[in-house]
Amino acid sequence: MRTICTYDEAYAIALSLAAPQGQTHQDVWAASGTPTVLADAVRAFVDLPPFHRAMMDGFAVHQDDLESTEELLVIDDIHAGERSASVICPGTVVEIRTGAPVPPNTSAVVRKEWVEWTSETSIRLLRQVAPGESIQLQGEDAKAGDVLLARGAVVDGQTRTVLRAAGVRNIPVFAPVRVAIVSTGSELVTSATSTLGAGQVYAASDAFLQSTLRQLGVIVTDVTYIDDHPARIEHAVSKYVDAVDYILITGGASVGDTDYATSVIRKVSGSPSLPIERVWMRPGSPFLAARAGSTTIFGMSGNPAACFVQFHVLALPVIRKSLGMDAPLFADHAVLAEPIRLKPVKHVRFHRATASLSKSQLSVLPQAGQSSGLVTGLSNVNAIIRLDKQVYERGEHVPVLLTKTANGRLF
Ligand SMILES: Nc1nc2c(c(=O)[nH]1)N[C@H]1C(S)=C(S)[C@@H](COP(=O)(O)OP(=O)(O)OC[C@H]3O[C@@H](n4cnc5c(N)ncnc54)[C@H](O)[C@@H]3O)O[C@H]1N2
Numbered sequence: 193m194r195t196i197c198t199y200d201e202a203y204a205i206a207l208s209l210a211a212p213q214g215q216t217h218q219d220v221w222a223a224s225g226t227p228t229v230l231a232d233a234v235r236a237f238v239d240l241p242p243f244h245r246a247m248m249d250g251f252a253v254h255q256d257d258l259e260s261t262e263e264l265l266v267i268d269d270i271h272a273g274e275r276s277a278s279v280i281c282p283g284t285v286v287e288i289r290t291g292a293p294v295p296p297n298t299s300a301v302v303r304k305e306w307v308e309w310t311s312e313t314s315i316r317l318l319r320q321v322a323p324g325e326s327i328q329l330q331g332e333d334a335k336a337g338d339v340l341l342a343r344g345a346v347v348d349g350q351t352r353t354v355l356r357a358a359g360v361r362n363i364p365v366f367a368p369v370r371v372a373i374v375s376t377g378s379e380l381v382t383s384a385t386s387t388l389g390a391g392q393v394y395a396a397s398d399a400f401l402q403s404t405l406r407q408l409g410v411i412v413t414d415v416t417y418i419d420d421h422p423a424r425i426e427h428a429v430s431k432y433v434d435a436v437d438y439i440l441i442t443g444g445a446s447v448g449d450t451d452y453a454t455s456v457i458r459k460v461s462g463s464p465s466l467p468i469e470r471v472w473m474r475p476g477s478p479f480l481a482a483r484a485g486s487t488t489i490f491g492m493s494g495n496p497a498a499c500f501v502q503f504h505v506l507a508l509p510v511i512r513k514s515l516g517m518d519a520p521l522f523a524d525h526a527v528l529a530e531p532i533r534l535k536p537v538k539h540v541r542f543h544r545a546t547a548s549l550s551k552s553q554l555s556v557l558p559q560a561g562q563s564s565g566l567v568t569g570l571s572n573v574n575a576i577i578r579l580d581k582q583v584y585e586r587g588e589h590v591p592v593l594l595t596k597t598a599n600g601r602l603f
């Protein structure tokens with residue numbers, strides 16, 4: 193007899209099975225396309241900018257000359273990367289380029305368009321300038337020692353730009369999570385060069401699993417396809433126990449006599465019943481979860497659409513926890529673009545939908561077909577909505593989980 197839990201119970205249990213977070217260090221200068229998460233706060237190593245600098249090509253002037261109408265003597269000429277040995281006195285200026293450190297006694301930089309040359313060595317201001325004009329002060333952006341990023345911050349290309357500019361070299365990050373995918377099913381054809389025989393289908397689910405995980409910086413160590421043979425599935429799964437942080441099994445999660453995921457996971461985890469064996473949710477009620485050694489195993493439906501929902505609402509939040517990317521699920525709400533009428537069942541329904549922003553409002557259009565046997569709609573889906581009652585009107589707010597966008601909790 194299987195224990196059945198509600199979705200909220202399953203979510204809490206699944207999170208409690210998260211593989212512990214490891215920590216490591218990362219070189220900020222090493223090229224990396226994948227994000228990591230800070231395991232500790234990081235402080236600026238140098239002031240930003242590191243010196244008072246010119247923000248325009250022009251002339252550094254003394255404060256006594258800000259409103260001057262007299263000729264001013266050009267005593268030096270400096271470029272970015274140089275430092276002027278000259279000290280500016282009243283009546284003198286230094287020609288300066290954007291990014292160069294301003295000489296001592298500079299009150300403002302007058303852009304070159306606002307002066308005229310009166311001789312080869314002197315200029316006249318065409319406008320008055322205010323103190324501080326076109327100068328960026330040392331430490332204006334950040335001071336050495338300031339906290340730049342907090343623990344839990346996602347380190348991507350933009351944040352690496354901040355860290356590099358501030359002289360940070362090594363950062364403490366959560367260790368990458370390793371995931372092995374085991375796709376089961378004797379009917380699966382695992383190469384596009386093969387044509388389908390009777391009763392066969394092309395293996396498809398691992399495509400979105402792999403890419404979503406990789407986008408998050410997860411190392412997908414292996415994708416293995418196994419036919420519905422209990423010993424072979426057990427052999428494949430056992431191989432990954434203690435070798436990876438997560439094993440995702442697809443297919444064979446239900447109650448058919450060739451559905452072996454439950455018995456295999458029971459065996460390798462050494463437990464006669466699993467913490468999660470079935471969930472009151474649609475689609476995706478056949479969902480399995482357990483710990484085996486230092487590895488967390490999830491068993492998911494073979495149907496790509498059901499697997500997609502299970503992955504986003506149960507498995508991925510747990511993997512994200514191990515990555516340090518904890519975020520509340522379904523914290524956002526969207527306006528329903530169409531009414532919904534559902535049959536009275538005790539399952540929570542998760543409908544695949546397309547979310548879009550219009551007039552500053554996130555709205556969701558549920559897909560016309562919600563059967564878990566339908567796969568083509570997945571190309572348009574970028575959201576999952578949670579439905580806890582039978583009747584929803586157009587315009588009603590529903591909890592939404594964005595599955596595709598960078599600001600939709602994926603990163
Ligand atoms: N008697 C019952 N039958 C079923 C129940 C039930 O409660 N009692 N639950 C149904 C529900 S709900 C679901 S969901 C499915 C889940 O089935 P399995 O997890 O055992 O998945 P399979 O039977 O292996 O496959 C289902 C479907 O998906 C195709 N498939 C499998 N793997 C892939 C893949 N990698 N890529 C593309 N398609 C795949 C497979 O050929 C099947 O058509 O069980 C119901 N049955």
Ligand code: MOO
Pocket residue numbers: 473474475476477478493495498564565
């Ligand atoms: O839970 Mo199943 O996904 O409805 O076909």
